[in-house]
């Protein structure tokens with residue numbers, strides 16, 4: 603039987619999705635937007651054995667990892683562990699981009715001319731940091747055609763199957779939405795908005 607990755611992530615407490623009941627609060631994101639879901643992939647990637655199963659298992663990412671890039675690169679810090687796990691599976695080098703003001707740069711790793719890169723991400727929400735990672739790799743001198751035409755991620759909650767012209771290959775695709783406070787349907791139904799990490803029990807637990 604195929605693995606139910608959504609329930610695996612829920613068991614790790616790594617995802618929460620609103621149950622559409624007004625008594626259930628919803629999430630206030632750092633951006634100020636309201637959301638009916640929250641993803642914290644660190645609670646999955648911290649479990650090294652689980653991450654190995656996700657990357658190498660037959661119903662995990664392995665069937666989507668058919669090319670053999672020279673490098674697997676994610677963005678620091680969220681995708682460092684994931685990039686390493688995928689690189690181990692593919693026999694590639696593992697690297698990461700890091701913050702440089704508003705941008706991401708490839709600072710510690712030297713990609714040789716002609717080498718191919720697979721970009722990975724833990725969670726794709728707006729895709730902003732992933733696009734910055736791709737820009738950073740190109741700024742380091744890697745031509746766009748040497749970056750594989752797909753991005754491998756653990757969770758795609760962007761609502762799109764591509765990002766910046768590259769296909770998104772996700773372990774888990776979630777239907778999660780964000781709204782400005784004024785447009786939030788959960789506020790309109792009477793649900794309270796709360797900071798998710800500090801109120802995790804209220805989001806995920808039984809009703810009082």
Ligand SMILES: [Zn+2]
Nearest residue numbers: 636786789795
């Ligand atoms: Zn709201």
